[in-house]
Amino acid sequence: MSTVQDVLAFLHIHEDTYVSGQLIAQNLGISRSAIWKAIELLRDEGHSIDAVTNKGYRLMPNLDVLDKNRLETLLGGFPVHLFDTIDSTNRFAKQLAAEGSCHGTVVVSASQSQGRGRLGREFSSPKGGLYMSIILRPRCKTEEALLVTSAAAVAVARAVEKVCNLELGIKWVNDLFFRKRKVCGILTEGVIDFEAGVLSSLVVGIGLNYSTPSAAFEANLRSVVTSLYDGPSQVPPFLDANVLVAEIVRTVVSLSDLLPDRSFLQEYRDRSLVLGNTVSVVQAKKTKTALALEIDDDAHLVVEYGDGSIESLGTGEISI
Ligand code: BTN
Numbered sequence: 001m002s003t004v005q006d007v008l009a010f011l012h013i014h015e016d017t018y019v020s021g022q023l024i025a026q027n028l029g030i031s032r033s034a035i036w037k038a039i040e041l042l043r044d045e046g047h048s049i050d051a052v053t054n055k056g057y058r059l060m061p062n063l064d065v066l067d068k069n070r071l072e073t074l075l076g077g078f079p080v081h082l083f084d085t086i087d088s089t090n091r092f093a094k095q096l097a098a099e100g101s102c103h104g105t106v107v108v109s110a111s112q113s114q115g116r117g118r119l120g121r122e123f124s125s126p127k128g129g130l131y132m133s134i135i136l137r138p139r140c141k142t143e144e145a146l147l148v149t150s151a152a153a154v155a156v157a158r159a160v161e162k163v164c165n166l167e168l169g170i171k172w173v174n175d176l177f178f179r180k181r182k183v184c185g186i187l188t189e190g191v192i193d194f195e196a197g198v199l200s201s202l203v204v205g206i207g208l209n210y211s212t213p214s215a216a217f218e219a220n221l222r223s224v225v226t227s228l229y230d231g232p233s234q235v236p237p238f239l240d241a242n243v244l245v246a247e248i249v250r251t252v253v254s255l256s257d258l259l260p261d262r263s264f265l266q267e268y269r270d271r272s273l274v275l276g277n278t279v280s281v282v283q284a285k286k287t288k289t290a291l292a293l294e295i296d297d298d299a300h301l302v303v304e305y306g307d308g309s310i311e312s313l314g315t316g317e318i319s320i
Contacts, residue, residue, distance in 0.1 A: 006028050011024075017058065066242060070242045078253070086112055091114075124225075133203050134203070145259070149174045150174065156206060159244065164244065168271070173315065181224055185206075186207075211235050265299065276291075277292055278291055287319075289305070
């Protein structure tokens with residue numbers, strides 16, 4: 001084994017305590033400066049190693065790693081299906097929903113090979129992101145169910161603010177932005193019960209770039225997307241990805257339980273990046289400039305075009 005691996009193995013064995021440089025040096029028969037270099041290399045690789053004067057070094061648990069038991073404990077009852085990689089968590093969750101999985105069931109993956117985006121697009125899903133789909137069986141009218149996506153956008157922003165202390169803005173309909181770039185996309189899909197002819201459940205899919213290094217994004221996306229943290233080594237120590245996922249899921253479920261009340265819409269408006277601004281509305285492959293006037297109680301975006309005409313947009317695409 002190399003010095004770096006020896007140091008890592010030694011820290012692993014003692015991961016419940018701090019070990020001094022002197023103790024490591026004596027046990028491995030290497031110099032203190034070799035240990036220091038090894039620690040720096042291990043940190044560059046993404047290992048979180050705390051150093052405290054007069055106590056030494058300690059390998060911190062890898063809180064980036066998603067853990068099924070931990071997620072289930074944090075979620076206190078909602079079933080969790082966890083994957084290292086999957087084609088699409090939405091595809092799998094829709095299958096589970098059709099088979100009868102309960103309200104609040106969550107599918108989480110550390111990467112996706114065929115992530116689905118809105119309007120039939122692909123959603124790039126490299127490692128470092130948090131990809132999740134939540135099965136909801138909202139007890140509300142179908143029109144109200146359409147608001148789930150907007151509620152989910154508020155839920156993600158609220159959860160990120162609470163757990164990471166970072167502020168996200170919402171670009172109508174359901175993109176979340178961090179420092180002027182897209183950091184999260186949401187795709188809500190319905191599951192139809194064909195025999196009963198009704199919408200039996202919804203699957204809310206959330207793709208959040210959590211600790212994706214910018215190099216992991218495809219070159220054409222790098223100027224328009226970002227991540228909460230630029231690689232695992234930038235994630236603050238003690239921040240646990242499981243806690244963030246659980247907070248997102250809990251908030252999505254609780255807001256979806258309160259849909260008819262619509263009180264979340266005020267927060268949606270407060271976080272809006274479009275209200276009062278000029279936007280480009282893309283419709284039937286044509287782009288028109290408009291002023292974003294209002295987000296109404298159905299989460300429609302009300303815009304005014306240059307000729308004074310007003311339109312209420314229920315779905316679609318705008319750019320800012
Ligand atoms: C968009 O921005 O166009 C929506 C992207 C939604 C991506 C998420 S990632 C988890 C879930 N599984 C998918 O295949 N898509 C959604």
